[in-house]
Amino acid sequence: MTRRRLWVQLACIAITLFMGLPLYLITLAALSSRESLNQFPLSLLPTSLNGETMSTFLQSTGIVGGLINSLTIGLSTVLLSLLVGLPAGYAIARFAFRGRDPYQVGLLLTRALPIVVLSVPLGRIFLDTGLYDTTYGVTLLHTALALPTTILITSAIFLGVSREQEEAAMIFGASPFAAFARIVVPQALPGIAASAMFTFVLSWNEVLGASILTLNRRTLPAQVLATLADSPLAFRFAGGLALVVPALIFIAVARRYLLNMWGTTLR
Amino acid sequence: MPARVRRRGRPSAALLLILPSIVFMAALFVWPLVSGIAQAFSGPDGPTTAYVRRMADDPYFWDATRNTALLIVVLIPLQFALAVVMALLMRERPRLAGLHFYIWVVPLAISDLAAGLVWLSIFTDRGYLNSVLDQLGLGTYSWLSFEHPGTMFLAVVIAELWRATSLVFVIVVAGLQGVPRDYDEAAEVFGATYWQRVRHVILPQLRPSLQVALILRTILALEAFAVAQALTGRNFPLLVGETYQWYYTLQNPNVATAIALVVLTLSIVAAVGYLRLMRRHPEAR
Numbered sequence: 426m427t428r429r430r431l432w433v434q435l436a437c438i439a440i441t442l443f444m445g446l447p448l449y450l451i452t453l454a455a456l457s458s459r460e461s462l463n464q465f466p467l468s469l470l471p472t473s474l475n476g477e478t479m480s481t482f483l484q485s486t487g488i489v490g491g492l493i494n495s496l497t498i499g500l501s502t503v504l505l506s507l508l509v510g511l512p513a514g515y516a517i518a519r520f521a522f523r524g525r526d527p528y529q530v531g532l533l534l535t536r537a538l539p540i541v542v543l544s545v546p547l548g549r550i551f552l553d554t555g556l557y558d559t560t561y562g563v564t565l566l567h568t569a570l571a572l573p574t575t576i577l578i579t580s581a582i583f584l585g586v587s588r589e590q591e592e593a594a595m596i597f598g599a600s601p602f603a604a605f606a607r608i609v610v611p612q613a614l615p616g617i618a619a620s621a622m623f624t625f626v627l628s629w630n631e632v633l634g635a636s637i638l639t640l641n642r643r644t645l646p647a648q649v650l651a652t653l654a655d656s657p658l659a660f661r662f663a664g665g666l667a668l669v670v671p672a673l674i675f676i677a678v679a680r681r682y683l684l685n686m687w688g689t690t691l692r
Numbered sequence: 693m694p695a696r697v698r699r700r701g702r703p704s705a706a707l708l709l710i711l712p713s714i715v716f717m718a719a720l721f722v723w724p725l726v727s728g729i730a731q732a733f734s735g736p737d738g739p740t741t742a743y744v745r746r747m748a749d750d751p752y753f754w755d756a757t758r759n760t761a762l763l764i765v766v767l768i769p770l771q772f773a774l775a776v777v778m779a780l781l782m783r784e785r786p787r788l789a790g791l792h793f794y795i796w797v798v799p800l801a802i803s804d805l806a807a808g809l810v811w812l813s814i815f816t817d818r819g820y821l822n823s824v825l826d827q828l829g830l831g832t833y834s835w836l837s838f839e840h841p842g843t844m845f846l847a848v849v850i851a852e853l854w855r856a857t858s859l860v861f862v863i864v865v866a867g868l869q870g871v872p873r874d875y876d877e878a879a880e881v882f883g884a885t886y887w888q889r890v891r892h893v894i895l896p897q898l899r900p901s902l903q904v905a906l907i908l909r910t911i912l913a914l915e916a917f918a919v920a921q922a923l924t925g926r927n928f929p930l931l932v933g934e935t936y937q938w939y940y941t942l943q944n945p946n947v948a949t950a951i952a953l954v955v956l957t958l959s960i961v962a963a964v965g966y967l968r969l970m971r972r973h974p975e976a977r
Contacts, residue, residue: 430784437786440778445795447810447854450820454813466823509716512709520706528710535721536908537963539915541932541952543721545945546728569720572713630803632918633932637939646805650918654925658816661922665809672801676794683797683862 448669455479455666459659482663491648492667495629497560498644502567502628503621506575509568511617514579515605519588532573540570544634551638558640566638567628574627575620582616583609619682626675630668732950743946752937753951756929759920760958762845763930764913767852771909772902774853775860779868780890800858807855808922812836815847815923838927848920848928855919856912860905867901868894903970910962914955931955 453471454462459481461473482488517525547566548557556562586609594604610617632646639647649664656664676683732743747753778796786792799807814820815835822832835843871894879889895902917933926937931951939948 433781433784433786436777437781437788437792440774440781441792441795444799444854444858447814448795448798451810451813454820463818465818466826467818467820469820469823509712513713516706516709520709522706525706528714531717535717537911537959538721538725539911539932539952539955539959541915541935542728542956543724545935545939545949545952546724546731547720548939548945549731550724550727565720569717572716576713626801630801630806632803632805633915633936636936646803646918649809650805650921653922658812658818661809662813665806665813668806669802669810672806673798675801676798680794680797683800 448673451662451665451669454659454662455482459657462659462662478659478663479666482660482667485652485660487643487648487652488645491643491645494560494563494639494642495645498563498567498635499625499628501560501564502571503624505564505568506571506624507579507617507621510572510575511579513576515583515609517576517580518583529577532576535573540566540631540634543569544637547634548637557638558642560642562638563635563642563644566634567624567631570631570634571624571627575624578620578623579613579617582613582620585616586612616682619679622675622679626671629671728949728952731946732953735946743944743950746944747947747950747954750934750947752926752929752934756931756934757954759845759928760914760916760931763848763852763916764910766845767849767913768906768909770849771853771857771860772906774857775864775905776895776898778857778861779864780894782865783868796861797858799855800862802855803918804852804855804916805918805922807851808919811847811851811854811919812923836924836927838924841928844924844928847923851919851923852913852916856909859912860909863901863905863908864898867898871897899970903966907963907966910966911959914959914962931958 450469453469454467455478456471456474456476457467458473458475458477461468462478516522517529543566547562551557551559551562556565591604591608594608595601599607630646632644632650635644635647636650643651646668649661649668653661733739733741735742782789782793802810812819816822817832817834817836821835826832833843834840835847838844875893875897876889879893884892915932917930917936920928920930921933921936926933929937932955935948935951935955938944938951
């Protein structure tokens, strides 16, 4: 039995190395000077760490702008998808209305639609409506991608909030809206925050649609992708690290909710 | 009377709450889909198959189709095997489980572009892998050169395995939480080996989770492109990468849409295919 434990332990360490080592290496590469990146063989130990490569990357054309666009689009996507998705999630959790099942199936079906099928025609539609190359256009696309998940996750969250307390508040004279705001929202808030982070990461990571729908107002990944072929390796490594860091933070914060969000609700 | 008013009032309240989302989805899913089909099949002088023919005449298109299919066929089985092993390991409650779990799920939030750049630092000519090989005295190798399509493909597979196995892992772990330990323990009491229990007790109960993960992962793998773009440029074309090329570099949205519709068709075929396959063999293990 102890021998088996040992094998389990070793297997876990092996997988952790496979998953973790590349993260260490990209950090190392992005924090090495261009000079030390030109040496061969590269050192696997952090012997000459400095911020030169990272700061050159941040000073390149379009990077700070891309960062700002990414943040703007990410936050607007979170707001818009909650604005449209929360009421719908609440309706699914609280009302047994006709057409609820087809509506939910419809939400799940949208998942089978590849982003590319929406992005290219949306490019034409946005050109006609003046939304092309704006942060609004990309926000609309990202909200459409995030909305089904937001609705399904928030409905699962609202199902977990007791109906009785909400009704008790209304018996004591609270309006339905006040009952919602003062009883339901505080209890649902941690879950809603996790769902908001999920949406933000989706928007932060999405590159194809953002590339197709913009020209000058690129998001950070779209900017990195567009300049990929002509940029030196140091720039690409720095870009890689800049794209990975939010993922590390997100997973650290949202770890508790991962199983519910990706595991159960996505059934 | 009040009861009836209430019952009649409720559906309309629900409808009011879901209406914005329906309008939104119609505007951003249905409209682009319809307009996309129109774009691919109509030119300046009415209906045409010119764009589809142009797509089919491009050798890159067939390379991309072959590569995409190859990637799915090789990647998905590896990914599912690894994810199930990872989930079973977690079930053994190893030491430092929290730390292992965190590292294993971090790639969930990493984009395919970022994954490509991460593995570029390893596979590039003067990258970390060649540095290690050189220090071991084994000599270096151009992993990502177009002269070595085999290792180029391998690099893309490894990068995707690294990035996207976490999603399957999380779905399987969530599924395992729903599997009662009693069955497993009962089988152990009756002398079943670990392998027999995995095969005949645990895996059959994971079927619904695995089915969801399989559909989701196949559709997402069909959409992979930035990982190959970051590692190999256009040397390893994938379908969605070709849409990007046609739209961005060649400035031809109509052909881009035609390829996008091919991706859509493949996604639907894959999803329906899995559902039928699993329904037809409900007892298959």
